[in-house]
Amino acid sequence: MSDDRARGLLARLTVQQKVALVCGTGMSRDFLGWGGRVPGAAGATLELPELGLPESVHADGPAGVRIAPTRDGDDRTFYATAFPVATALSCSWDVELLESVGRAMGEEALEYGVDFLLGPAMNIHRNPLTGRNFEYLSEDPLLSGRAAAALVRGIQSTGVAATIKHFAANNTETSRFVLDTVVSARALREIYLRGFEIAISEASPGAVMSAYNRINGQYASQSVDLLETILREDWGFEGIVMTDWFSGDSAVEQVVAGNDLLMPGTQGQLDELNGEIGRSLPMEALDRNVLRIIESVLATPFARGHNASEAPDLPAHAAVARRAGAEGTVLLANRDATLPLSPDDQRIAAFGNTSYDLISGGTGSGDVNEAYTVSLVEGLRAAGLDVDAEVEARYLAHLESERERIPERPWFLPQERPVELGLDQSLIEAKADESDTALITIGRLSGEFEDRKLDDDFLLADTEVDLIDRVSRAFHAVGKKVVVVLNIGNVIEMASWRDRVDAIVVPWQGGQEAGHAIADVLTGKTNPSGRLVTTIPIRYEDLAAARNFPGVESGEEVDQGWVPLPKGRPAVITYEEGIYVGYRYMDAFGVDPAYAFGFGLSYTTFEYRNASSPDAFAGDEIEVTVEIENVGETAGREVVQLYLAAPDGTLDKPPVELRGFGKTAELVPGQKEIVRLIVDRRSLMSFDESKNAWVADPGTYTVHLGSSSRDLHAMVTFELDHPFEMTVRPALPLRQPLEEIRP
Ligand code: BGC
Numbered sequence: 001m002s003d004d005r006a007r008g009l010l011a012r013l014t015v016q017q018k019v020a021l022v023c024g025t026g027m028s029r030d031f032l033g034w035g036g037r038v039p040g041a042a043g044a045t046l047e048l049p050e051l052g053l054p055e056s057v058h059a060d061g062p063a064g065v066r067i068a069p070t071r072d073g074d075d076r077t078f079y080a081t082a083f084p085v086a087t088a089l090s091c092s093w094d095v096e097l098l099e100s101v102g103r104a105m106g107e108e109a110l111e112y113g114v115d116f117l118l119g120p121a122m123n124i125h126r127n128p129l130t131g132r133n134f135e136y137l138s139e140d141p142l143l144s145g146r147a148a149a150a151l152v153r154g155i156q157s158t159g160v161a162a163t164i165k166h167f168a169a170n171n172t173e174t175s176r177f178v179l180d181t182v183v184s185a186r187a188l189r190e191i192y193l194r195g196f197e198i199a200i201s202e203a204s205p206g207a208v209m210s211a212y213n214r215i216n217g218q219y220a221s222q223s224v225d226l227l228e229t230i231l232r233e234d235w236g237f238e239g240i241v242m243t244d245w246f247s248g249d250s251a252v253e254q255v256v257a258g259n260d261l262l263m264p265g266t267q268g269q270l271d272e273l274n275g276e277i278g279r280s281l282p283m284e285a286l287d288r289n290v291l292r293i294i295e296s297v298l299a300t301p302f303a304r305g306h307n308a309s310e311a312p313d314l315p316a317h318a319a320v321a322r323r324a325g326a327e328g329t330v331l332l333a334n335r336d337a338t339l340p341l342s343p344d345d346q347r348i349a350a351f352g353n354t355s356y357d358l359i360s361g362g363t364g365s366g367d368v369n370e371a372y373t374v375s376l377v378e379g380l381r382a383a384g385l386d387v388d389a390e391v392e393a394r395y396l397a398h399l400e401s402e403r404e405r406i407p408e409r410p411w412f413l414p415q416e417r418p419v420e421l422g423l424d425q426s427l428i429e430a431k432a433d434e435s436d437t438a439l440i441t442i443g444r445l446s447g448e449f450e451d452r453k454l455d456d457d458f459l460l461a462d463t464e465v466d467l468i469d470r471v472s473r474a475f476h477a478v479g480k481k482v483v484v485v486l487n488i489g490n491v492i493e494m495a496s497w498r499d500r501v502d503a504i505v506v507p508w509q510g511g512q513e514a515g516h517a518i519a520d521v522l523t524g525k526t527n528p529s530g531r532l533v534t535t536i537p538i539r540y541e542d543l544a545a546a547r548n549f550p551g552v553e554s555g556e557e558v559d560q561g562w563v564p565l566p567k568g569r570p571a572v573i574t575y576e577e578g579i580y581v582g583y584r585y586m587d588a589f590g591v592d593p594a595y596a597f598g599f600g601l602s603y604t605t606f607e608y609r610n611a612s613s614p615d616a617f618a619g620d621e622i623e624v625t626v627e628i629e630n631v632g633e634t635a636g637r638e639v640v641q642l643y644l645a646a647p648d649g650t651l652d653k654p655p656v657e658l659r660g661f662g663k664t665a666e667l668v669p670g671q672k673e674i675v676r677l678i679v680d681r682r683s684l685m686s687f688d689e690s691k692n693a694w695v696a697d698p699g700t701y702t703v704h705l706g707s708s709s710r711d712l713h714a715m716v717t718f719e720l721d722h723p724f725e726m727t728v729r730p731a732l733p734l735r736q737p738l739e740e741i742r743p
Helices: 002-012 015-022 086-091 095-112 141-156 185-192 194-203 224-234 251-256 267-276 283-298 314-327 376-382 389-405 425-434 454-458 462-477 514-523 583-589
Strands: 057-060 074-077 116-118 161-167 180-182 207-210 240-242 330-334 347-351 437-443 481-487 503-506 572-574 593-595 606-612 621-630 639-645 657-663 672-680 686-688 693-696 699-708 711-720 724-727
Touching: 002 283, 015 267, 015 283, 086 095, 086 141, 086 314, 095 116, 095 141, 095 314, 141 161, 141 185, 141 194, 141 657, 161 194, 161 224, 185 194, 185 686, 207 224, 240 283, 251 267, 251 283, 314 514, 347 376, 347 389, 347 425, 376 437, 376 514, 389 425, 425 462, 437 462, 462 481, 481 514, 503 514, 606 699, 606 711, 621 639, 621 699, 621 711, 639 672, 657 672
Parallel strands: 057 116, 116 161, 161 207, 180 572, 207 240, 347 437, 437 481, 481 503
Antiparallel strands: 330 503, 606 621, 621 672, 639 657, 639 699, 686 693, 693 724, 699 711
16 A cells, blocks of 8 residues: 555655655754754655645664754753663563663654654674674674564654664774774675664564675675665565765665665765666666655654654653663672672762763764762662762862863763772771772763773773772771772673672663662662673784774775775774684684683572473474573573584584573573574585575584583483574675684
């Protein structure tokens, strides 16, 4: 029906209107003052009222709806909920929770009049220095894909379209508008595309955003292979593809490649397309894209008559954000049951700038204009803890003077981090006497355009090490405990200082309710059930991807378009590690992590029993079950992770790969639950470049069930008596052979 209507509309459009439809309506100089239906949204499509075609409004992003909080001449406010960053959300490993977060984001988008939410973002955590890792879900494609699918289902349950981004292999911010990602077909298929494929097959997102970077020499946004062959023909994607903002170097190639919508749309693109109609731009390609755009616009809530109330239920969504923040918190260390804080540990001395100025999320399009952020200290006080006022006063004064000192940077770049306060030794010692527990918060901020640095970012600053040292020594000297809270967007170095403290809690950047969520975990109101979604290495150099990040100069002039690329900047990054990303590398090459993928402590303990699976793989999938019992003394939830080890065959493979996971309900002490996990055909398959096919070798497969990639508790095996093979169309060729490392 809407198909006929869309075709009817297409037939009535002039060529100029078609061109104007495939280009967004532009972005004003002042992003936040953009004057469309929803001020502060990132872009929109053309409205054609005479044809009854409304505009569609596109707003960021992965941590909540990014719109302007205030409007000229209007007394009302339009705050949106800042949810925990994506890394924190996926650490919950809880697809139902993620669906409820998605639903809350979708409801906000709907009630503020946004039709396309520009999230979730789901690039792989390839290297901890990537500036936007906080927006992304995991180093593992299965977890990324399932987490993204859950968010998409939630968002789209409201009628708002989700946009998975950035498609694909966009794992670096340095030189982001031109960077050429050189990557093998196997690594692409197994690591960088697989999560997108899962999200599309499980949740049918309304849109995909193509990435800025090039892949093997060609812009992702201009690649027919990527956008038509793989995305639509192989995977059956039916939504629209939009570019990332100001990407690529040819509007014509983007349209021809099946990149339906060019965002945010520029005059230059309109001119280029209008000049090339019937020449390098075939009318069929334009019509195909216009039709898809019209169909997607007619399906929006606004086109279907929804009236945005502009009053979403913010208190209800804040409660969702708080729960997600607590469930995504990972407890990494807890010597002698330091946590939860007992009734005797109520007097807290809170050190570290971010105890008082908590970072709710990263910067750039992944940021949200929220009404407030609950600081750690506010959260602790609300939970009834007694926070030292003298230490607080020192920090507040220090932060005030740092704010005056730190030069303003543009809104989309991370501001310089305030220097840690060097407290007097006598004050620290006095507080060790007066308080029960020290909390030290370490914070990090990153965002678009820039990657993180090694010194003073991945590695702690000297002032931070000094703070940990002095506070730990003073508190330990009088028998008191020290808890470190990491208010970070992604991985930092921990191995060199972790033994000096008693507990390490990672709530990440937990959104606007972070202070409450952290207090929930510290007090034991929530038993931590978050697990790492990305390996924490002992040293940065222990990661294979450290060797080539953020790339090298190409030796050629690279035209970066709207942002100049200074000479000498990296223009090519070669993924020499192939599929050996994160735990796949560490496990295959015998490198020990500081904290393994999937790791996280609980205030209770679980036992794994009676694992079972059929003896042979038959049909399309088999079910593996395991009984989990809470054998500790506190109610809690366990994340059961299924890792598969394949028999020796033609391809080298990591020892184990995550092929399934599930989370128990909250189990009280003594309670059991049978967790059922599915292993499907694709879980057995790897990508064989020589055949251009997904293949599974026959033989014995071992299923390990455990609570991290290095902590496997139960094992079952099954046989595959014949090979599987699934050929795909050749796509995304490498220009030159690529030497990848092999275990
Ligand atoms: C980001 C996208 C975002 C877009 C619109 C770009 O800079 O890469 O993730 O959706 O801006 O704000």
